[in-house]
Amino acid sequence: MANEKVTSTDVAKLAGVSQSAVSRVFTPGGSASKKTVDKVKKAAEELGYRPNVLARAMVSGKSRIIGLVVAYLNNQFYPDALEKLSNRLQEEGYHVLVFMTHNAEGIEEVIDEILDYQVDGIIAASVDLSSELAERCRSFSVPIVLFNRSQQTGNFSSVTSDNFCGGMTAAEFLIAGGHKKISYLAGQDSTSTQRDREIGFRAGLSQAGMDLHSRGNGMFDMEKASEATIRMFENDPPDAVFVANDHMALAVMDTLRFELGLKVPEDVSVIGYDNVDAASWPSYRLTTLEQCADVMVSETVRIILQQISHENDAPQKVAIGSPLIIRQSARIPGGWKR
Known part of the structure; x- marks a missing residue:
């Protein structure tokens, strides 16, 4: 049958089973005995048969495919988190298609x-x-879950870090360390992660009767973060900086040390957000708020599967706590343990 399209009927005939048995073997979660599975897969291998996933989706109404939309991958948090997300979905019998925008x-x-x-x-x-795009997907009965983003309006399910509380923790830590001129380096203002981290940080300063010393914007970009750092330290420099993510914080530390000749943390303390792998490198030893990717992934998979099966169609908004990982890039206050 080298030049002919091999069908499930051919496999069933060679294996000595019914066509429905072949279908069950190649359907994720299908019920078939080990003996039947072995016979069917042996016959399929001999004939060079591959199941038509798209055709099966047409019949069942389920493709077992999840579309994963990503805006950028330069922040190391995303490649690591998306790898975990893809692996978890594959464990649940789903294929992942990645789309970049x-x-x-x-x-x-x-x-x-x-x-x-x-x-x-x-x-x-x-x-x-x-909200219009969400309604469009909903009209096709396709659920959406936002990962590391949230919307103030619209009936989206979302899974994020508790960015507000993380920002407050950063402020409390720097204040406890005796810093008096505390600044903030922002990311893209249009994003929920940036917005909530800054609001929480400002709230933490306000609770202590302090105002933000200065503000820069690095747009979640290392080069722009470096440029913003130089401007921030031109006049009346801060003695501490909270940076909206680790990707920028690493650039801030390099700029402070190698372009401005400052010592971290002796001259200025730096705190990031994410706890990417590079944050623990000896060159940085960055104090940072950790995004708990494993928990975020588990919650995202739970919600999307519940909504696909209609077990729970209600929008769910989950915020995971961000523990402070204390290293050496910021002055450590008394009573705070690494």
Whole structure:
């Protein structure tokens, strides 16, 4: 049958089983005995048979495909978290299709493309969606979960760190360390992660009767973060900086030490957010708020599967605590333990 299309009927005939048995063997979660599975897979290998996943989706109404939308991967938190997310979904019998979009204007086109693949659900990481797009997906009965993003309006399910509390913790730590001129280096102002971290940080300072000394914006970009750091330290420099993510914080530390000749933490303390692998490197030893990727991934998978199965269609908003990982980039106050 080298030049002919091998069908499940051919496999069933060679294996000596029914066609429905072949279908069950190649359907994730299908019920078949080990003996039947062995016979069917042996016959399929001999004939060179591969199940038609898309055809099966047409019949069952389920593709077992999750569309994963990502805006950027330069922040190391995302490649690591998305690898965990893909692995978990594959363990649940789902295939993952990754779609990249680099700006807000392109997201609508990407969502159209994803829907063409008859996906069972969509996970949007580092992407902001409009209420109109959410309603469009809902009209196709395709649930959406936001990963590391949240929307103030719209019926989205979302899984994030508790960015507000993380920002407050950063402020409390720096204040306890005796810092008097505390500044903030922001990310993209349009993102929920940036917004909530800054609001929490400012709230923590306000509780202690302090105001933000100065503010820069690094746009979640290392080069822009370096440029913003130089401007921030030109006049009346701060003695501590909370940076909206580790990706920028590493650039801030390099700029302080190698371009401005300052010592960290002797001259200035630096705190980041994410706890990416590089944060623990001896060159940085960055004190940072940890995004608990494993927990965030577990919650995201739980929600998307519940919504695909209609076990729970209600929007769920989950915020995971961000513990402070104390290293050597910031002055350690008395009573705070590493």
